[in-house]
Amino acid sequence: MTGTTADAATRVTKSLGDAKAWRSVNWAEAEADVRRLRQRIFKAAQDGDAKRLRNLQKLMLRSRHNTVVSIRRVTQLSQGRRTPGVDGKVALSDQDRGQLLRELEAAPRCRPVPVRRVHIPKANGKLRPLGIPTIRDRVEQARVKNALEPEWEALFEERSYGFRPGRSCHDAVGRIHTTMSRKDAKRTWVLDADLTSAFDRVNHDRLLDAIGDFPARREIQGWLTAGVMEQGRFAPTEGGTPQGGVISPLLLNITLHGMGNAAGDIDRQPIWQKTAHVTPTFVRYADDFVAMCATEEQAYTVKQRLAEWLEPRGLAFNDEKTRVVHIDEGFDFLGFHVRRFDGKLLTKPSREAVKRFKEKVTAISMEMATAKTADVIRRLNPLIKGWSTYYRGAAASKVFGDLGHWMYIRMFRWAKRRHPKKSTAWIQDNYFGAFHPHRKDNWVFGDKETGAYLVKPSWTHIVRHTVVTGAASPDDPSLVDYWAGRRNKRKLPEAHGRKVVGMAARQKGLCPLCGTDLIAGVGYEPESVREWANWFSANFRHLHKHHLIYRSRGGSDQVNNLVLIHSDCHRKHHASDHKELQEIA
DNA sequence: ACGTAGGTCAC
């Protein structure tokens, strides 16, 4: 080799330049730019302006800002950033990322590399074949997704929720409630279904037809046919889209677009429009869906129609997870059990979900049989909190209570195993107690040394979920206020509530007019102000801020001129006398 | 306000 020192020198300056280029990215600007472009693509698709749409998509595909946010997603934010594809490469340093940026900007589009096959266990014990693309392909997919997704966000059916920005499982379940919660609900028969190996069977031709002349159509085709590497051997792909591809979820949604319509549901129906017959309501989350029907017969008709609709798309029902039931019998959906009882629609954690939770807890307590008490608590608390948060909007109080009891037995056994000779009373004494500062609960598992304790599901505050409205998408430029409002709804009580909580604390949590707790059942606890404050700020809706000196007479909005009172007391005491009152919510 | 890390759930 000749000129090695000169080559090495240019390599060094280049890599230093790469790192520098990466560090000098203005993230706020890049994110904002991508968001704006997504909104313009959405608008063009909504207006049906094909020429403009394709031009904007080309702009997105060429955008440097899109490339950098895509690299950041894949190499920095994603959980799988440390896991390479078949090339064994990852990009965890500024240098690697800057180099990736340079390579992608140069863009000599090389053929996508096969995905790496890894099998992971599914919930039902079977195996899930993952297809892990290289880091580079993941970045390119993220980039293409930013161009393709906003177009389809403008077109997707309003009751499709899975894999879509701004939409959650709770929105899907909430939508079922709005259809079936009334006593006189017209739709009481349910087709509850799931598809077999959905991603693996997506028909390429149908999918590419739907994508049409999208500028990066060829790249998508490349990923679909890149093949897989399994145990060192290459195998061509017969069909489907890899479970592990960044755009795969979007591609499934595109393939399944129109399914609600095929089921007889009407998308974006104006509220005043009436139909002669009761049409099924179709709620889909990825490949899992329910069709709420007027009669058993209608449910079976829908099933038949959908089977025919799915067939050319390569898809078919998973018979093990598909059935027609009456709402009084109930069905499972997204980890919930939905059932009508005594004319009321109830949603609670499904048996399967409870079983899975218990299995996890058991596995952890076995694994950590010899670990420190505080470590077991640290490991279990996120699980308990996360699980409970998912189900806190459901009718879960009984399940939460039962689980608390089950956990007690579980943890008692865990403690007993480490001290086989000690008595029951000794274990109760040394591992359980009123560890929680202000709950009068002696059955809390805790660690005397550190004061750490195991949380109980029943401590989770019930919060009602607000369902996303209609076809709303975060890519819709006309709805930025709606999404800003939705985001604030969660954050607001804490930030804005600071002042209110401060006022309440000064009043010792009492209403000065009637002398009782401002929030029934929540006495002021000076020892645990934080807990109390959280509880308080979540429930301050039916309180009023009352001005002591009226604003019309120069009274200020400062806390020393304000007092918190029950809105009921406000009505009773001041019904005749209209003083200046301001609602807080 | 921005950034980092960890976690839960659904599919």
Added chain:
RNA sequence: GUUGUGACCUACGU
């Protein structure tokens, strides 16, 4: 060893 999308939560840092 374990990928992806989406929703959510916590902690820490400037």
